[in-house]
Amino acid sequence: MGARFLIADKNSARDGPAVARATWRVTARLPEVPTVRRRREGAPGVRRRKFLGQGLILVLMGLGRRLSPQGVQPLRYRPLARPVLVPLADLAVPWRARRFVAEAVTLASAATPNQPIRVTGMVVRTAAGDDDPDRFKVVCVRCPHEGCDVDFVADPSRLPPEVVEDIGHPVKEPVYLCPCHNSTFKVENGERLGGPAPRGLYRFRVTGVDAAAVEIAEVEEDALIFI
Numbered sequence: 001m002g003a004r005f006l007i008a009d010k011n012s013a014r015d016g017p018a019v020a021r022a023t024w025r026v027t028a029r030l031p032e033v034p035t036v037r038r039r040r041e042g043a044p045g046v047r048r049r050k051f052l053g054q055g056l057i058l059v060l061m062g063l064g065r066r067l068s069p070q071g072v073q074p075l076r077y078r079p080l081a082r083p084v085l086v087p088l089a090d091l092a093v094p095w096r097a098r099r100f101v102a103e104a105v106t107l108a109s110a111a112t113p114n115q116p117i118r119v120t121g122m123v124v125r126t127a128a129g130d131d132d133p134d135r136f137k138v139v140c141v142r143c144p145h146e147g148c149d150v151d152f153v154a155d156p157s158r159l160p161p162e163v164v165e166d167i168g169h170p171v172k173e174p175v176y177l178c179p180c181h182n183s184t185f186k187v188e189n190g191e192r193l194g195g196p197a198p199r200g201l202y203r204f205r206v207t208g209v210d211a212a213a214v215e216i217a218e219v220e221e222d223a224l225i226f227i
C-alpha cells in the first residue's frame, strides 16, 4: 500500500491530478515495478516514439544504401544489356566529356521491375598518356535529387559564386553541375560536392580499352533500382 501512494504522489507532482487518478487505477491491480513498466510502454506518447524510432531506422537503412558511393560499402555493378563502345579518338583530349546512351534492364526490386531503360552517361579522360582503363571516368548524368541531367563544367572558374560557396572550398578541376538546384559532383567518381542531391552520381564501369574504343559494360546496381 505504501508503494502505491508513492507512485501516485510522484505522478501528481509531474503530470497533475488527472494522471494521478489514472495511475492509481492501474497500480491497484498490479505489483509496483511491473505497473510502472506497463504504464510507460502503453502510454500514447511512448508508442508514438517507438513508431517514429522504427521509421527512422528504415529511412536510415534506405539512405545507407543510397549513400554507398561515398565509401561506406563497395559498389556493386550489373551488366548493361549490351556494352557501349566509345571511340578512343573521341577521348584523346583530357577533361573533354563525351556523352553516350546505354541500354539496361531494371532490377526486380525497382519500382518498375525488369523493364528496359536507357541510361545516359558521360565519359571523361582525366589524364593524358596511355589508355589505361583507370584514366577514363564514367558516370550517369541523371541527378539523384530530382532527375535533371547534369552539365559538364570544364572551367570551374565559371561556376556561380554561391555554388562555390556551397562546395566550401576552391574548385580547381572540372565538375558536374545540376542546372535545376545547383548540386555539384566530382568528375572522377561522381561524388557529391554540394547542393541538395542525397548522394553522388551513379557510376558506370569501364570494362576494357583496346586500340579503337573504350568499352563500358556495367553500371552501378542502384542505378537499375532508383533511376
Ligand code: FES
Pocket: 143, 144, 145, 146, 147, 148, 178, 179, 180, 181, 182, 183, 195, 196, 197
Ligand atoms: S535535380 Fe539536381 S539538384 Fe535538384
